[in-house]
Amino acid sequence: MAALQSPLRACRGILKELRAIQGPHYKQSPAYAYVMEQFRKNKPEVTGERYCRAQQEALHASNTYLCLLASTRNHLALHNLYHGKGERAPEEVAGLVGLRLPTQPGGKGWEK
Amino acid sequence: MLRSLVKLQSRVGNVLSLSSVCPRGQLCKIPLNHKAYSTATSERKKFYEDVSISQGEGGLYEINLDRRKLKTPGGKLFTVPNEALAIAVATEWDAQRDTLKFYTMHLTTLCNTAIDNPTQRDKDQMIKAALKFLETDTICYRVEEPLGLVELQKNEWDPVLHWVEDRYNVVIGSSSSILGPEIPEATKDTFQQHLSSYSFWSLTGLEYVITQLKSVVLSLGVIDRHLTVEQAVLLSRLEEEYQIQRWGNVEWAHDYDMYELRARTAAGALFVHLSSESSTVKRKLLQD
Secondary structure, eight states, X not given: OOOOOOHHHHHHHHHHHHHXXXXXXXXXXXXXXXXXXXXXXXXXXXXXXXXXXXXXXXXXXXXXXXXXXXXXXXXXXXXXXXXXXXXXXXXXXXHHTTOOOOOOTTOOTTOO | OHHHHHHHHHHHTOXXXXXXXOOTTSOOSSOOOSOSSOOOSSOOBOOOSOEEEEEOGGXXXXXXXXXXXXXXXXXXXXXXXXXXXXXXXHHHHHTOBSBOOGGGOHHHHHHHHHHHOTTOOOHHHHHHHHHHHHTTOGGGBOOOOSHHHHHHHHXXXXXXXXXXXXXXXXXXXXXXXXXXXXXXXXXXXXXXXXXXXXXXXXXXXXXXXHHHHTOHHHHHHHHTTSSOHHHHHHHHTHHHHHHHHHHOOOXXXXXHHHHHHHHHHHHHHHHHHHHXXXXXXXXXXXXX
């Protein structure tokens, strides 16, 4: 059932997301430093075992974090696309059918 | 409320300088002792430029927005036990543009819940609530028709159920009656023992994941790294996916829900992992 991505894909994915979040200076962020350090620390040559549990855990954690970043970005994009506009002002609504709101020069009774 | 005061007074014609009236959300000369963000429903503008982390007393990490320390909605200082979680929270705050959208900051919300504990619960209550959910676990509820869905449920959910039963040495059945499966007491005891080894923060995260996925079995699958987040979300929404394949996908509802569920589940899972991890580095002598 484990369809985990390879470490390289996970790393590239996370860096892409960080770049999308932070713009051109993403390499100076603490997140970038931490991610690179973790990936370097868990490389197969360093730990020396073929099936290392810490590696599998780290890979799962990196996939989870990639999923988190990607889904929040997509969720926000969909929200802005479909749910972000709010209501129109009454003037606009009237303008849709070619009407104008009436004005009262002295202001309505409860306004100053 | 301050903003409406400013509007009224400026209509009357008084000229107020910005430094004497301090509307919320803009730079303020008065030192801010109140919480770094309020729980008002109006949108908060982004009032900081840089986000950084620092290590405070006791080895706990804090988040700094410009030079002010982040606080929880309950007023306490926002402290995190480990660095990875602090960096992830700082990245969430850094990702905000113009306005603060708290519904995208899932890790921050989880940390706030764990620190403040607004419902004043302790570990036992949380474990009991989680076990109660087992009786209404999604995986255990099967339909009897349409046949395609029955097959799908059998093929996708049964392996996970078997995995949980093997891993924890328990018995959880599945049933298609309206009352659901009968969970034997031994199963509950085993799970209770297992869950009490988790810390309070990890339990907060686990409860969040259970609430999102509507299933204890799937949550354990994600926490034990047997399933990825995408797989768990797919299994949790199995019936919806079946209907989508049959009737078509509606992006502004289905995809929206799926991404939100993925984000929340991933945040919860990461929260649990980071709250319960500890790593040591042992150096081996090079033997080449």
